[in-house]
Amino acid sequence: MxxxxxxxxxxxxxxxxxxxxxxxxxxxxxxxxxxFNGTKAWEYIRDCLDSGWVSTAGRWVNRFEQELCTVTGAEHAVVVSNGTVALRLALHLVGVGPGDEVLLPPLSFVATANAVAHLGAVPHFVDIEPNALGMCPAALDARLDAIAIRHEGHVVNKESGRRIAAVLPVHVFGHPAEVSQLRAVCDAWGVPMVEDAAEALASWREGTHCGLFGAVGTLSFNGNKLITTGGGGALLTNNSGIAKRARHLSTTAKLPHPWAFDHDAVGWNDRLPNLNAALGVAQLEDxxxxxxxxxxxxxxxxxxxxxxxxxxxxxxxxxxxxxxxxxxxxxxxxxxxxxxxxxxxxxxxxxxxxxxxxxxxxxxxxxxxxxxxxxxxxxxxxxxxxxxxxxxxxxxxxxxxxx
CATH class of the missing domain: 3.90.1150.10 (Aspartate Aminotransferase, domain 1)
Incomplete structure (x- = not known):
């Protein structure tokens, strides 16, 4: 040197x-x-402890979701236990399943690919653009043109025979990806777009918050994020059907009833505890x-x-x-x-x-x-x-x- x-x-x-x-x-x-200096974190945590509402129900969970909607402009927010869980649930909600492929960029935290693999699906990597480092719309368009065909109502990778079930762009380091152009490519092919906005709370493009360009987007509240709940994540969507299904599946798909434990689907126990949500509210205020x-x-x-x-x-x-x-x-x-x-x-x-x-x-x-x-x-x-x-x-x- x-x-x-x-x-x-x-x-x-x-x-x-x-x-x-x-x-x-x-x-x-x-x-x-x-x-947490300058916040009401201690006061809100004390409320959870004094009330006994420390698990996955309580007023702070509801308030955190409401505050996230206010901050992002989303019609619906569903808070869950971490960002990886949020991604996995979001992909499941748009139909990703075993043997499918999901197109995503190679420059991201491992959770982006892991969420795909957790569903039994296969990551398929598409290049980035050099400025903000998000998925490149031209590269996505070229890749689909090269390997995708329409077959029996699905988009299929003609090389692997697997269905292409979703496109998963990432807003890297909080910088918005070129999601309008990416969405246009997805719409042309009829493939749903899920946004990994784990790092992009309070990041906007063209007047829209990151995570709200596609069918559903996800946030992370890990300890190193702008807002942290210790762990935690959220799904953002303007689709009421997706939000309702997300809330249901993340609460073990339990049917509402005063005492009976009946479940109508294979769900997950993913909801964010009230204690963590209280931390999130305290920081959103800041x-x-x-x-x-x-x-x-x-x-x-x-x-x-x-x-x-x-x-x-x-x-x-x-x-x-x-x-x-x-x-x-x-x-x-x-x-x-x-x-x-x-x-x-x-x-x-x-x-x-x-x-x-x-x-x-x-x-x-x-x-x-x-x-x-x-x-x-x-x-x-x-x-x-x-x-x-x-x-x-x-x-x-x-x-x-x-x-």
């Missing part, structure tokens, strides 16, 4: 530290941490402050990196409002191996300095359980994945947060 490359990583680390401060191994600066802090933090990163050649921030797409969940840096060297080496050196140096930057996930098509899954050309994803690094992005890193 050349001294010029060493200089780049050193310069980038100094710029990051100029924004978020200096950590150490004993007290590092983390990627994205929960924070959402605007968090978003404002995130916006200021990303502006500080932009200024810090503005004069450094060889890197760029992954930018908010034009015409969109991103929550900037994970602010991300891209090494732009023309030679990918050079960019990958620069990223590795920054990872090593930053972790040694107590700044816990993170590489992007290993591409799903490279994981052992999915390496043999069908895929189109993944040129962009293959090029981009080794270049990307996630930066500390907690809103409380903003120096004015506690003032």
């Amino acid at each position: 050349t001294s010029a490359q060493n200089s780049l990583e050193e310069t980038v680390l100094q710029a990051i530290q100029g924004v978020v401060g200096f950590g150490c191994k004993e007290k590092p600066i983390s990627l994205h941490e929960p924070d 959402l605007e402050r968090r978003l404002e802090a995130k916006g200021q933090l990303v502006q500080q990163y932009k200024r810090a990196f503005a004069s450094i050649e060889g890197i760029e921030l992954v930018a908010e797409p034009e015409g969109c409002q991103s929550n900037h969940w994970l602010m991300s840096l891209r090494f732009t060297a023309e030679n990918q191996s050079v960019a990958e080496a620069q990223r590795l050196k920054l990872l090593q140096d930053a972790h040694e300095a107590g700044v816990l930057v993170r590489p992007v996930w290993t591409a799903l098509n490279k994981l052992p359980m999915y390496v043999d899954s069908p895929a189109g050309s993944l040129t962009v994803a293959t090029d981009q994945a080794p270049r990307l690094i996630n930066l500390p992005s907690s809103p409380q890193l903003l120096k004015e947060w506690h003032s």
Whole structure:
């Protein structure tokens, strides 16, 4: 590695530290941490404990769903125990089952593919676009043109013989994917679209919240998200039939009755506990402050990196409002191996300095359980994945947060 490359990583680390401060191994600066200061979390949790309503029923569950509808503009929200569960249920609701294929991008957290596999279906990978890193509409269109046929009312992969049951785009790092164009391709083929908006609470495109372009979308409230319930997830939809079925199946498909335990379908015990929902309500009340802090933090990163050649921030797409969940840096060297080496050196140096930057996930098509899954050309994803690094992005890193 050349001294010029060493200089780049050193310069980038100094710029990051100029924004978020200096950590150490004993007290590092983390990627994205929960924070309940300035909220009514203790009060709402105490209400659950005092009332005894701590499980999957209670007023905080209902209120959390109502507040999510208010924040996102969704007609219906159904909260469940985690984001993976939400994805699996959403895919099931649009008809994905054993032996089907679901088209999805390779650049995502493993839960996206796992939710498909949990239903006995097969992930089928489609390339991304290089800007916001979401599924590329042109790549989706080309892939369907190459391998899909209509047969007996279904869209079938003529190479595998499996039904193509859904398309599953992801809003990566909170940046909205090109979902309008993706939806147009899906509509042309008659394939339902389910959105993985796990990272995209409070992210919008064309005046519509992420998760509401397709039949159903999902959110995550994991501990590292903008809003956390410890675990937790939600389904968002404007389809009352999907919402009713989601609520029913996620509550063990139990038929309403004062005492009888009768069930009319194979369901899941997926509902979010009241305790967790109370945490979610407390943080949703603080959402605007968090978003404002995130916006200021990303502006500080932009200024810090503005004069450094060889890197760029992954930018908010034009015409969109991103929550900037994970602010991300891209090494732009023309030679990918050079960019990958620069990223590795920054990872090593930053972790040694107590700044816990993170590489992007290993591409799903490279994981052992999915390496043999069908895929189109993944040129962009293959090029981009080794270049990307996630930066500390907690809103409380903003120096004015506690003032």
